[in-house]
Amino acid sequence: MKLLMLNSNMVGKIWIPDTFFRNSRKSDAHWITTPNRLLRLWSNGRVMYTRADQRYWRLYQFAFVGLRNVTDVAHTQSGEYVIMTIFFDLSRRMGYFTIQTYIPCSMIVVLSWVSFWINKDAVPARTSLGITTVLTMTTLSTISRKSLPKVSYVTAMDLFVSVCFIFTFAALMEYGTLHYFTSNRQNKKSKSSSVKSGIANIRPGTSLLQMNSITPYHDDDDYAYECLDGKDCTSFFCCFDDCRSGAWRENRMHVHVSKIDSYSRIFFPTAFGLFNLVYWIGYLYLI
Numbered sequence: 001m002k003l004l005m006l007n008s009n010m011v012g013k014i015w016i017p018d019t020f021f022r023n024s025r026k027s028d029a030h031w032i033t034t035p036n037r038l039l040r041l042w043s044n045g046r047v048m049y050t051r052a053d054q055r056y057w058r059l060y061q062f063a064f065v066g067l068r069n070v071t072d073v074a075h076t077q078s079g080e081y082v083i084m085t086i087f088f089d090l091s092r093r094m095g096y097f098t099i100q101t102y103i104p105c106s107m108i109v110v111l112s113w114v115s116f117w118i119n120k121d122a123v124p125a126r127t128s129l130g131i132t133t134v135l136t137m138t139t140l141s142t143i144s145r146k147s148l149p150k151v152s153y154v155t156a157m158d159l160f161v162s163v164c165f166i167f168t169f170a171a172l173m174e175y176g177t178l179h180y181f182t183s184n185r186q187n188k189k190s191k192s193s194s195v196k197s198g199i200a201n202i203r204p205g206t207s208l209l210q211m212n213s214i215t216p217y218h219d220d221d222d223y224a225y226e227c228l229d230g231k232d233c234t235s236f237f238c239c240f241d242d243c244r245s246g247a248w249r250e251n252r253m254h255v256h257v258s259k260i261d262s263y264s265r266i267f268f269p270t271a272f273g274l275f276n277l278v279y280w281i282g283y284l285y286l287i
Contacts, residue, residue, distance in 0.1 A: 002043050008035040016049060061096060065089040101144045101157060105164040108136050109272060112171040116265045120178055130172030137165045156283050163279075167272055171264075178260045 021027060040048040066089045074081045112133040115126045141161045148155070 004041040006039040008037045062090040109167045112168045133168045
């Protein structure tokens, strides 16, 4: 006899490998009134055990790519065991996440650039816009993670949301930098005006005329002596036009404070566009 057909009562007398789904949330066995188990035994020692169970699932968020299996041998103290692993390759559908996450995050980033066209003196408007975009990005990042499983690695969506948050936060910090240098320059103007008015009210004398002949008087827009003696020309950026000349110009770059918004109008959209180009090409075609 080459083939022996056994009933379901003989299943408990043979060893059956454990079959399970790794990282599964919930699992159950299919039970009916009559055991739906099939057992066959060949003369060469081959055993076939199977269940007459068919399941169908509709994966609305995934697309089935393929099926593959890997067989390994586990060496233990009690002997060697064969482990067969079956992999179901799935691809996540982009439609839902594009509408719920990618498009809103991109729109929030573009909205944060509106502050570059608002007058720098409108502190409440630009500050409220920057804080609102940052808080909105924080809310979107939290909501996007709720619909996904908790994993220990960085996903493609995490990278995109994080970069969008960095862009919105950088737009807020850009105005903070602009406001800081603008307020410092206005303070220096007010101090210079007060010094000039004090000198004008002093009765002219010999010593005063001698000092004026040595150190000529400057106009309101000339702050070279204040800038060169202060900390502005020791940094990488300078906020005064007079710093373009002299030894300060060597190995340094001059960026006028009034043009920071103009530079940001070009830099932020260009950088975000390049990131999207690399991101979508890398994740859709290269990875």
